[in-house]
Amino acid sequence: MAGKNKLVIVESPAKAKTIAKLLGKGYKVMASNGHIRDLPAKTIGVNAAKDFEPIYCTTPERRKLVRELSEEAGKSEKVFLATDPDREGEAISWHLATVLGIDVNENCRITFNEITGAAVTKAVASPRHIDMDLVNAQQARRILDRLVGYNISPLLWERVQKGLSAGRVQSVAVRILVEREEEIRRFVPKEFWIIKGNFDNGAGAVFEAKYVGRNGKKDEPATEKEAAAVYDALKNARFTVKSLTKKEKKKTAPPPFTTSNLQQEASRKLGFSAQRTMVVAQQLYEGVDLSGEGTVGLVTYIRTDSVRSSAESVEAVRAHILEKYGKRFVPEKPNAFRTKKNAQDAHEAIRPSYMERDPETLKKDLSKDQYKLYKLIYDRFVASQMAPQRYTSMSVDIASDEGLELRAVGSKVNFAGFTAVYTESRDKAEEEEGVLPELTEGQTVSLIGLEKTQHFTEPPSHYTEAALVKELEDKGIGRPSTYAPTISTILERKYVERDGKALLPTPLGVTVVNILKEHFPDIVNTKFTAEMEDQLDDIEFGRKDWKTVLGDFYGPFTKTLETAKRHMERVKLPDKESDVVCEVCGAKMVYKTGRYGTFLACPNYPKCKNTKKIVDTVEVPCPLCGSPLVMRTAKKTGRKFYGCSAYPKCNFISREKPAPIRCPDCGGVLVQKFRKDKTAYYMCTNKECGKKLDNIHDIRQG
Numbered sequence: 001m002a003g004k005n006k007l008v009i010v011e012s013p014a015k016a017k018t019i020a021k022l023l024g025k026g027y028k029v030m031a032s033n034g035h036i037r038d039l040p041a042k043t044i045g046v047n048a049a050k051d052f053e054p055i056y057c058t059t060p061e062r063r064k065l066v067r068e069l070s071e072e073a074g075k076s077e078k079v080f081l082a083t084d085p086d087r088e089g090e091a092i093s094w095h096l097a098t099v100l101g102i103d104v105n106e107n108c109r110i111t112f113n114e115i116t117g118a119a120v121t122k123a124v125a126s127p128r129h130i131d132m133d134l135v136n137a138q139q140a141r142r143i144l145d146r147l148v149g150y151n152i153s154p155l156l157w158e159r160v161q162k163g164l165s166a167g168r169v170q171s172v173a174v175r176i177l178v179e180r181e182e183e184i185r186r187f188v189p190k191e192f193w194i195i196k197g198n199f200d201n202g203a204g205a206v207f208e209a210k211y212v213g214r215n216g217k218k219d220e221p222a223t224e225k226e227a228a229a230v231y232d233a234l235k236n237a238r239f240t241v242k243s244l245t246k247k248e249k250k251k252t253a254p255p256p257f258t259t260s261n262l263q264q265e266a267s268r269k270l271g272f273s274a275q276r277t278m279v280v281a282q283q284l285y286e287g288v289d290l291s292g293e294g295t296v297g298l299v300t301y302i303r304t305d306s307v308r309s310s311a312e313s314v315e316a317v318r319a320h321i322l323e324k325y326g327k328r329f330v331p332e333k334p335n336a337f338r339t340k341k342n343a344q345d346a347h348e349a350i351r352p353s354y355m356e357r358d359p360e361t362l363k364k365d366l367s368k369d370q371y372k373l374y375k376l377i378y379d380r381f382v383a384s385q386m387a388p389q390r391y392t393s394m395s396v397d398i399a400s401d402e403g404l405e406l407r408a409v410g411s412k413v414n415f416a417g418f419t420a421v422y423t424e425s426r427d428k429a430e431e432e433e434g435v436l437p438e439l440t441e442g443q444t445v446s447l448i449g450l451e452k453t454q455h456f457t458e459p460p461s462h463y464t465e466a467a468l469v470k471e472l473e474d475k476g477i478g479r480p481s482t483y484a485p486t487i488s489t490i491l492e493r494k495y496v497e498r499d500g501k502a503l504l505p506t507p508l509g510v511t512v513v514n515i516l517k518e519h520f521p522d523i524v525n526t527k528f529t530a531e532m533e534d535q536l537d538d539i540e541f542g543r544k545d546w547k548t549v550l551g552d553f554y555g556p557f558t559k560t561l562e563t564a565k566r567h568m569e570r571v572k573l574p575d576k577e578s579d580v581v582c583e584v585c586g587a588k589m590v591y592k593t594g595r596y597g598t599f600l601a602c603p604n605y606p607k608c609k610n611t612k613k614i615v616d617t618v619e620v621p622c623p624l625c626g627s628p629l630v631m632r633t634a635k636k637t638g639r640k641f642y643g644c645s646a647y648p649k650c651n652f653i654s655r656e657k658p659a660p661i662r663c664p665d666c667g668g669v670l671v672q673k674f675r676k677d678k679t680a681y682y683m684c685t686n687k688e689c690g691k692k693l694d695n696i697h698d699i700r701q702g
Helices: 013-023 060-074 087-100 117-125 132-159 168-186 224-235 259-270 274-286 311-325 359-365 368-384 465-474 483-492 507-519 526-540 546-567
Strands: 006-010 027-031 078-081 191-200 206-214 239-251 288-290 294-296 389-400 404-415 444-456 496-499 502-505 577-581 588-594 597-601 611-613 616-621 628-633 640-644 658-662 669-674 680-684
Touching: 006 013, 006 060, 013 027, 013 117, 013 274, 013 294, 027 060, 060 087, 078 087, 087 132, 132 168, 132 507, 132 526, 132 546, 168 465, 168 483, 168 502, 168 507, 168 526, 191 224, 206 389, 224 404, 224 444, 239 404, 259 274, 259 368, 259 465, 259 483, 274 368, 274 483, 288 359, 311 368, 359 368, 465 483, 483 496, 502 507, 507 546, 526 546, 616 658
Parallel strands: 006 027, 006 078
Antiparallel strands: 191 206, 191 444, 206 404, 239 389, 239 444, 288 294, 389 404, 496 502, 577 588, 588 597, 597 611, 616 628, 628 640, 658 669, 669 680
């Protein structure tokens, strides 16, 4: 055995690079690039008649890699499977063990919550066997989703439109959006009026109070006539302070991030989609190249619904707070947070791996997205162990001689506490309370201004990504790893579209949800889906057998499926009209979807069979002939490129988008390129020139 390496297998090359640096000599670290085996893409891959036996196959793009891993494993002293510490990671390790001939009862599995030297060294020193309960929970989810998707989707293709899909979590997510849209459309606004007065406390301090009622009874004028009557009664009245209430209050620090909280806050504060958040978070977890140090993992594992932090990390952050903010900001005892009832508490909350790595010191080595998200995680963790914010809340009731009452509320921060570092955001902006001047009960105050304004009750808001993630979490639908791919899927399938930050169901999404509600009510039932998630948790913790759970689901499901096949009628989706006029018959062409994507067709088919490709025109002239450029898609590779609309007369093509002006130095073609941090710049395609420009708008050409 002397001289042999120990082989460590992880999922990604970035993670492999970070761990290889930490382990040093005597270890070889390789990446599996995710799953090496999966269910086949073109068939269901599950034998329901044989206890739901899955038919796994090595994915074609992994065959060469599997040979390389097998060869390296064969000459290694020991193989450690170090995939992510969750169900998916456990399943990847199980597939690796199966392919490499490793006994699942052998101590080959290592896990760590953060990629640091101490955590990785500790994991290597105490390997365990593969946890088949975790594997079976993942298998059950995968098979369950396959049984649903591969049975319902073909029915939707046949009766509605090709290319549609159905899934347990994605269909429920679309239903939530559809029902919110229906709620908004049913909403009938109600008129109400707000009357506010500005008052002087007698010492020159002005404050605002809002009309709330008469003689202790609440009143909100519902019409202009009612508002005018109150307004007239107030404008000449005399006012005194009827009552004054002061309360000392405190606001406690928020817990460190879970996956769901991180996605919500990154959406609100940074404008990140859930998918973008998880991609950047994964980079921070797996490792980022730091100047003079190589790759370093900066945050703990990013798929978790726990708010717990290790004792060592809490001690480190409290020391950081003491040094940077002072003793007043450090609570007497560490802050403790309660994890939600259905949360999986296997991992810590998301936090920085090293407190000494302040975001500002790393800014030069991080992309803009990495810096923003790392700072968000870092600041939230620091705030989580800080003292509460303390403030005085004040409420003043003012009454006229006739019993008309107005109320003023205000607050004053006495000690910033955790808000010196971090404040939580909300989907809806909250009205800020001002600071009230000194007042005493019985004091006379003077009305110096009065206004009445008309308002209408507002419908519920459209869901944003942040709000949808929160709703899915609150209803127990999906788990931390599923929120981002679920939202990406329903957007890609065109069931949902973005309108700014709002997620709106499309007519296609509404149609599919209505069909599923009629023929597969359990599949889009939030309670049923949440209960299924609980059963998957039961499998993970060894409380239920995975095949029994699948059997309990599949029996009733097959009966529902057969009934749907008999009774589901064909649905014709309305065609979306375009602005393109058919040159054959003059009708406005409509969008159609075929096997090669979306195209334009004449609505008068079969009388008129005219069709057109959808051309994405770019507002840049061809650098060779001046004709408009269009974006095209290569048939073989699917890659986008820019070509001249005058083809074949002009054969200009470019993979990068050309600029609307020529190079100011040589007259060559400028094209748009992007740096690692996604910022754009322009570069001359003339190799002898190669000029780079950050901004072409300041250039003036004669």
